[in-house]
Amino acid sequence: MLSCKEVTHLLSEGLDRKLTVVERVRLEMHLLICGGCSNCRKQMDFLRSACRRYVAKHTRDDDGAR
Template identity: 50%
Template structure:
């Protein structure tokens, strides 16, 4: 069973590489049980979206 520190790390790595089957299963199990890590995952996703739509960039949310 993963702890939160490992789960958060896997959430992050999953954004940068394809996780293995074992990793996905153990992360899925942890996330099902842990609200803090679910929040972490949503926050990390939001950071990616925010960077994509940073006002200094070329893309605005209303355009595609």
């Protein structure tokens, strides 16, 4: 089974490259039973949306009000 530390790396890399099928299956199996890593995934996804929102807010005419 993947360790939590390995999962943190896969969660981050999943935002930067397409994970392989094997990686995804192992990741999902781990997330099913690990609350800390499930929280970690939500936080990683949140960081991505917060960055997108920050950029929209400061650089676009519509002020990112979406």
